[in-house]
Amino acid sequence: MSVPGVTFGLLNGQQAGASEDDLVALHGEACAAGADPELARQLRVWRRQPGFTLAEGRHGAYLVGFAAGMPLRPSTSWWKDMTSPLPGDLASEHPGRTFAITTLVVRAAWRRQGIGAALHGLILADRPEERATLTVPPGATAAQRALRGWGWTKVARTAAPGGLVLDVLLLSPLHG
Numbered sequence: 300m301s302v303p304g305v306t307f308g309l310l311n312g313q314q315a316g317a318s319e320d321d322l323v324a325l326h327g328e329a330c331a332a333g334a335d336p337e338l339a340r341q342l343r344v345w346r347r348q349p350g351f352t353l354a355e356g357r358h359g360a361y362l363v364g365f366a367a368g369m370p371l372r373p374s375t376s377w378w379k380d381m382t383s384p385l386p387g388d389l390a391s392e393h394p395g396r397t398f399a400i401t402t403l404v405v406r407a408a409w410r411r412q413g414i415g416a417a418l419h420g421l422i423l424a425d426r427p428e429e430r431a432t433l434t435v436p437p438g439a440t441a442a443q444r445a446l447r448g449w450g451w452t453k454v455a456r457t458a459a460p461g462g463l464v465l466d467v468l469l470l471s472p473l474h475g
Contacts, residue, residue, distance in 0.1 A: 302413050305356045305363060307421055312346030315353040319343075321362040322353075329364075329404040345369060345401060354422040356405075356414050364405035366418040370428055371397040377432065382456040382464065389454060389469075398426045398473065400433040403442075410441075419449055423473065430471035434459070437466050 315322070323339050345351055350370040356363045371377050371392050377399060378390035400422065405414045423431060434457060435442050443466070451468040459465050 302356070302417055304358050305409075305412075305414060305417075306358075307354065307356050307417055309421060310353045310355060312348070312351040312353075315342070315346055315351075315367070318353075318355065318362065322365060322367075325362050325365065325406055326402065326404055329406055342367075350398075352422060354418045356409075356418055358409075362406075363409040364403075364414045364418050366400060366403040366422040368398055368400040368402075368422055368431075368433075370395070371399050371432070380458045381467070382458055385455055395427060396429050398423070398428040398431045400431060403433070415445060416449070423470075426473055428473055430469060430473050432467060432469050434465035434467055437464065 310318070319339060319342055322342060326338055345367060348369040351367070352369070353365055353367045355365045373392045373394065375392055377392075377397075378385065381390075400419075403415065403418060403422075405418070433446075433451070435446060437443070437456075446468055449470070451470050453466050454469045455467040457465050457467050
C-alpha cells in the first residue's frame with residue numbers, strides 16, 4: 300500500500316533502538332491513556348526478543364505511525380490472564396506458531412489515510428508464523444472495526460495490568 304508523502308520501513312530491534320524517543324512520544328500522543336512511563340523499558344525488552352520487528356511510517360523524518368511485534372515463545376505468558384477458559388489448544392505455542400503485534404499506533408492527525416493498514420500489512424507480510432495475535436481495548440471502536448476488516452477475530456478477553464480488560468484477537472491463518 301502506498302500513502303502519498305509517507306515512506307515505510309521495517310526495522311530490527313537494534314535499528315528500532317535509534318528511534319526509541321520518537322516511538323515513546325508518538326505512543327503517548329496517540330493513546331487515549333497518554334504517556335506510559337513503562338513503555339521505554341518495555342520497548343527495550345521487546346527489542347531484544349528473537350524475531351522482533353518494527354514497521355514505521357515517516358513523513359520525512361517525522362514519525363507518523365508504527366507497529367511492533369515478535370514471535371511468541373513456547374513458554375509465553377501471553378495467554379495466561381484470560382478472563383475465561385480458551386477452547387482447545389488455542390493457547391498452545393510452539394516455535395513458528397504465533398506472531399504477536401504488541402503495538403500499532405498512528406498519530407491522530409494522520410489517521411484515516413491508510414497508514415495503519417500499510418503498517419499492518421508490512422509487519423505481517425513476510426512472517427513465517429501460522430497466525431498472529433494482538434490485544435485491543437473493547438471501546439476502541441475504530442481500531443476494532445479496522446482489525447475486523449483486515450480479518451481479525453476476537454477469541455478471548457484478558458486482564459491486563461492496572462485492571463484494564465482487553466480483547467484478544469487472532470488472525471489465522473496468517474497467510475491465506
